[in-house]
Amino acid sequence: MIVLEFKLKGKAEQYRIIDDMIRTAQFIRNKTLRHWIDNQGIKLVDLYKQCAIMAKEFEWALKLNSMARQASAERAIFAIQRFFANCQAKIPGKKGYPQFKRHTRSVEYKTSGWALSPDKRCLTFKDGFAAGKFKLVGSRDLHFYAPDEIKRIRVIRRADGYYAQICINVERKEEFVPTGKAIGIDVGLNHFYTDSDGETVPNPRYLRKSEKALKRLQKRVSQKKKGSKNRKKAINKLGRKHLKVSRQRKDFAVKTAWCVVKSSDFVAYENLQVRNMVKNHKLAKSISDAAWSQFAQWLEYFGKVYGKTVIAIPPQYTSQECSNCGNPVKKTLSTRTHICGCGAVLDRDHNAARNILVKGFKQAKINLNTVGHTGIHAGGQTDLYSLVVASTSKSTGRS
Structure with a gap:
């Protein structure tokens, strides 16, 4: 549909x-x-x-x-x-x-x-x-x-x-084009996401950028007499501004998810419980502005359209475990650098993205005959088993 x-x-x-x-x-x-x-x-x-x-x-x-x-x-x-x-x-x-x-x-x-x-x-x-x-x-x-x-x-x-x-009532299907790449994605507030290769996408923060204009328009609404035509006009202007922000956020989520799926054969992303996270009133506005849930929905959609494997990974312990040796390294939310006794020193989100990729591979339970839950070309255009193993070894530094 x-x-x-x-x-x-x-x-x-x-x-x-x-x-x-x-x-x-x-x-x-x-x-x-x-x-x-x-x-x-x-x-x-x-x-x-x-x-x-x-x-x-x-x-x-x-x-x-x-x-x-x-x-x-x-x-x-x-x-x-x-x-x-x-x-x-x-x-x-x-x-x-x-x-x-x-x-x-x-x-x-x-x-x-x-x-x-x-x-x-x-x-x-x-x-x-x-x-x-x-x-x-x-x-x-x-x-x-x-x-x-x-x-x-x-x-x-x-x-x-x-x-x-x-x-x-039409099923959309696009041609499967193998890229030979597998990535893990960790979403965040400093960067919209960080992948297992260490690349980042900046957080656009559309609501924060429009907050000053929204406050001004909201003030105009409160200054108008209830039931008057001028109040209706002010409400309409405020609604248009909110609509523009929501459209910007959706456009960014769609285009970013499309680029991720098009450039990879295997995508493992962090499946956050946003509904629970927004109960933190200090971060609720920033979390809502990031639109992580919308991004995840479009990842799943484009995964089915392009025949790519997209796996949702629980976020538990992805930031605490070392992606190089697997040992736990406890850190607070304010600690942004992962430092392990094995010698691994990298950004916290980069470490989490590597762990997400490894856990995604384990959860997929891929074999040579059937690939993932999205039904990627089981006929064998690409050996995804070898692909993920190679990507995992490269990103974690294991031989």
Whole structure:
């Protein structure tokens, strides 16, 4: 499944209709959740029937396409299923009990209620709201995909306009090009990451760089009268600035992950529990700004697309063990240089990246016939077993 995003270009009245569509979807989602709360023990499949009941009970809800109403009900069902799954898994802390939504920003259509123009440059909504035709603004070409391959269309309201995300049921695969390289990656705050070869990528710190402008825009919002048009304009400017920062962060994570996967056959990265780490209020902002989780997600994605092996390694003891002799060398977080009695002296993150590479190789359990969990060319375009052994020996200095 791939997702192509386009900006919707239309008239102001059409945008107001989209807002009504989004509010209706939110209403159906909340009513579905309320029905589940009031009728404990009912099957989740029965919640789909509430969509037809609500359409008869509320005339304005009937305007929304039937499949769009089902998609709204699915949001409540997914929240309920996630809650039960967390309870069964005995996840510590809050289990995520489903909550009512107040600020929904999207509505989702399935395979009906919309139509693409013959040149596939315009999108028309055909349900009772009659939002009309919108021009699709974007660089991607929909002519490569058949109409029946489009499974869902999600309309999203953002600070800088309205967007359509088109979900296409196509598996993306790129040609496997062996590079003969294996690396381990240790992420951090001083550098975005340090690999097992000692190379570093600087941390862009987009939020820190925009913090002064964000504070100024936030101050303008607080100075405006609540409910006034000037306050809405100030909120919109603040939202646009936050949106720009999030887009910069995502663009950096995507491009960096793509370069790592393209240049290596085997990637082992540090699988940090970011949710727990941000509880440290002194580092929470810097950790969130680094976007380690987003980087890891794109590493896994590009690994599958390009047929490369990408392994997530637990971070325990990767910084404390010596990558040369394996003996533990205890150090505090402020100690940035690894010094071992065996004579190894190197940067703390470089030492951790070497350990991550070794542990990644052990966890992969590679043999000559099957390569990794991503299914890399088991036919044998490259002998990854020998590749990782050679890279490990080179990076650790072992013979």
